[in-house]
Amino acid sequence: MFFQIRQVSKISLSISVDIQKRLTKQLITADLDELNKLSSGNHVSRIMNDVILIRDGFERAINNLVRDTFTVLALLFYLIWLDWLLSILVIIIYPLALRPVVRIGKKQNIIATSLQEQMEIVTSSLTEMIQGIRMVKSYNLEDMEINRSESVLNSLFSKMFSLVIGRAKILPILEILGGVAAASVIGFASYRVSTGELSPGSVVGYVTALLMIAQPARALGTFNTVFQEALSALARIYTQLKIIPKVISLSSAPNLKIVKNKPPKINFKAVSFAYNKKNIVLDHINFDVNSGTKVALVGQSGSGKSTIINLISRFYDPLNGQILINEQNIKDISLNSLRNNISLVSQETIIYNKSFMDNIRFGNLDASDHKIKKAAMNADIHDLIVNSLDGYNTIVGESGNTLSGGQKQRLSIARAILKDAPILLLDEATSSLDPETENEINKTLEKLTKNKTTITIAHKLSTIINSDQIILLSKGKIVNAGSHKELMKSSDHYKKLFQAGT
Ligand SMILES: Nc1ncnc2c1ncn2[C@@H]1O[C@H](COP(=O)(O)OP(=O)(O)O)[C@@H](O)[C@H]1O
Ligand SMILES: [Mg+2]
Missing domain, CATH: 1.20.1560.10 (ABC transporter type 1, transmembrane domain)
Known part of the structure; x- marks a missing residue:
């Protein structure tokens, strides 16, 4: 027995x-x-x-x-x-x-x-x-x-x-x-x-x-x-x-072609998308982000800004149209190489019940402790960490619930800084920071965006007036695009949004 x-x-x-x-x-x-x-x-x-x-x-x-x-x-x-x-x-x-x-x-x-x-x-x-x-x-x-x-x-x-x-x-x-x-x-x-x-x-x-x-x-x-x-x-x-996942890449799929010191360009060609077949969330979106430039997406909440960023990371695939990075359709390149080349700081911060060190290291698992500390300094969170009980080894609690919203956000910015990918996607990355810290972090992000292709979604329009191109979305459609100066002249919609937001 x-x-x-x-x-x-x-x-x-x-x-x-x-x-x-x-x-x-x-x-x-x-x-x-x-x-x-x-x-x-x-x-x-x-x-x-x-x-x-x-x-x-x-x-x-x-x-x-x-x-x-x-x-x-x-x-x-x-x-x-x-x-x-x-x-x-x-x-x-x-x-x-x-x-x-x-x-x-x-x-x-x-x-x-x-x-x-x-x-x-x-x-x-x-x-x-x-x-x-x-x-x-x-x-x-x-x-x-x-x-x-x-x-x-x-x-x-x-x-x-x-x-x-x-x-x-x-x-x-x-x-x-x-x-x-x-x-x-x-x-x-x-x-x-x-x-x-x-x-x-x-x-x-x-x-x-x-x-x-x-x-x-x-x-x-x-x-x-x-x-x-x-x-x-x-x-x-x-x-x-x-159930077979739809968002996949073949094992034979080529890597994203990246030229050294030349950040990639991104093109949206007639992209349409819906989370469920009934409600079209993006309707024939066309825009180009040139190498190393900064594009800002603005529009009321629910207009489809985060969805555009979701599509670039291939969290979902478009219903119609194509997204090209360096002329390659992102559907045809390996998922790994696509995501390796994107740093994403999203609206919701994801923090694991691990140490500060480990939470930042998710950005680059091979990074040295020294590099992690440097990223934390750039994200303005180093001081907080060294003053915690166990310094970098302090466990942050489930979903980081021992941290404030702003601290969590800085932690996820440190992660993106550590990853140092040529494409930077910022989805209201500084929304839970107080104005003072926000200014500090924006200066850091300014440095970070140098020699990178950036798409920013900002809750405060004053922070994106220096963008090379501002795209105004409404109900899943692009209603206007141009520089801040151009839009202030040509778009009442943008003017209203800008005045309300600052
Ligand atoms: N996972 C989801 N499933 C179904 N609908 C969604 C999902 N995420 C967002 N939506 C809907 O898609 C639209 C656009 O959302 P989003 O891109 O997040 O807007 P925002 O411009 O505020 O970032 C909204 O109407 C929202 O309700
Ligand atoms: Mg959003």
């Missing part, structure tokens, strides 16, 4: 870890719109809970299906060999038990699916609650949240209970049929002993074998339900693994 348990567990654990690895890999390489279909709690639940069901099913399959099937078959042959007439009786009664067992098994599959869905709801509402705890407290929503979590946990209870009930129904059915079979055999055998066809000794042998069959037969009956639960989990995981 020790060796069996050890070996079976080793195999089943390796299988489940392997599935978890594949699911994680799938998750990391999935398209953003695919990821956004489910909440993070749902994804976590799939990776953690579904796999447990599969592991249970596999262990039962090995332990029951193999060992118990052989035991039942062997005993059945023994029974037939002892007395075939009595055995016909047994063989007729036992299959009767199979019908309810199969029916309950099918129902278990459905219940297991809805239980897993409930599990996902619980995980996602718990993560949401913990992430939103400040909002909950400040709006006095504790009661609402307690009620919400109680109600999802209550549903979890009732679904788990139905699953247990299903499993529990199987046992009495099997017991009753086992009893009926044993009673009929004993009755029929006694009759044949009285007529002298059978010796009492062989009846005892027969009944003993019949009782021995009961346990493995019962295990096989309950195995079906566990197996059905595992199948439902497996089905979900298979659909997940079958």
Whole structure:
């Protein structure tokens, strides 16, 4: 038993870890719109809970299906060999038990699916609650949240209970049929002993074998339900693994051609895009960013500025049109080389629960500590770091929640400075800084943009008046483009935006 348990567990654990690895890999390489279909709690639940069901099913399959099937078959042959007439009786009664067992098994599959869905709801509402705890407290929503979590946990209870009930129904059915079979055999055998066809000794042998069959037969009956639960989990995981990402590059795709000391140029040619087919977010966008120049995107929120930056990084692919970098369609070059050549500072800052050092190092995993410190100095965050408890080794907390919004932003700017890519995309990179720090950082960014091709989205138009070209977007269309001076003359829209923004 020790060796069996050890070996079976080793195999089943390796299988489940392997599935978890594949699911994680799938998750990391999935398209953003695919990821956004489910909440993070749902994804976590799939990776953690579904796999447990599969592991249970596999262990039962090995332990029951193999060992118990052989035991039942062997005993059945023994029974037939002892007395075939009595055995016909047994063989007729036992299959009767199979019908309810199969029916309950099918129902278990459905219940297991809805239980897993409930599990996902619980995980996602718990993560949401913990992430939103400040909002909950400040709006006095504790009661609402307690009620919400109680109600999802209550549903979890009732679904788990139905699953247990299903499993529990199987046992009495099997017991009753086992009893009926044993009673009929004993009755029929006694009759044949009285007529002298059978010796009492062989009846005892027969009944003993019949009782021995009961346990493995019962295990096989309950195995079906566990197996059905595992199948439902497996089905979900298979659909997940079958999804092929659309934003990919072939392994034979060439690298982005970069000329040394000549930052690349970017051209948008009639680019249209929609996150969902209904709402066009970008409508025939044409513009050119010449080598080493600075282009600013302005427009009301929701006009499509961040989307343009998402498309350059190929977080999504355009519906129509082309984006060229150095005359190469970005769809045709390797994703790796594309993203290697882009430094992106986005609206939301992503900070890991790691040290300052590690968080900056994401910009360039090979960077020396010295270079990281230099980047931190340029991003104006070095002083804060050295004054922290453990200096550069201070852990910043989950999502950097020990830092202020401005500090997080400076940390992500340090990351981009460290990466030092020839294309710089700044999406409201300084929006959570106070005016004084913003001026400081803008001076740094000014230095950083030297000899780089830059696209900036600024929340304050005063910071982008020096751009080579300003593109004014409205509802996914370019309404005007030109220098600040030109636009102040030619565009009332821009003038209004500029006066409102400063
Ligand atoms: N992931 C998304 N899924 C669906 N719609 C989105 C998504 N991201 C942005 N949008 C929509 O696309 C439009 C443009 O958004 P965005 O480019 O972020 O605007 P902004 O100019 O403020 O940066 C908005 O109407 C927004 O609601
Ligand atoms: Mg935006």
